[in-house]
Amino acid sequence: MPLYVYEVITDDDSGEQFEIFQSMAEEPLKQHPETGLPIRRVFQAPNIGGKWSDSAMGKSAADDKKLGRLGFTKYVKSGDGTYEKTVGKGPDTISRDAPVSPGDL
Incomplete structure (x- = not known):
């Protein structure tokens, strides 16, 4: 299951961020699981590890x-x-x- 980053929606851009493992089939969360505050999913670059990671590719290209x-x-x-x-x-x-x-x- 992927790890998603969520952020608490506030008036300024300094909302708390947290991570949750969720199935890709699940709808994004709308409320913080503990406090009930409104939240949004934060889009981030995918993290691919293993033989396709940056460090492994650098070794291969060298x-x-x-x-x-x-x-x-x-x-x-x-x-x-x-x-x-x-x-x-x-x-x-x-x-x-x-x-x-x-x-x-």
Whole structure:
């Protein structure tokens, strides 16, 4: 079940926030479960963990051998507007002064 964040509705924007586990099929709460005050659900970015989390993806993207094996090309900035290939197919360097044409790939 997802964890939802709710906020007490007040005249200013400093209402108490709290979290509740709720089924996705349930309607959003309208009143605080303890005090009965009016509340609203706060929209937040989804939190995805496991092998798709930011930290795991960072480790995966840093592995040049794996990127090459999967068919990706990785370039690393080597100067102002210049990039050098570290893995994959394509030109050894790319530059904003010399755009890559389809024939270079």
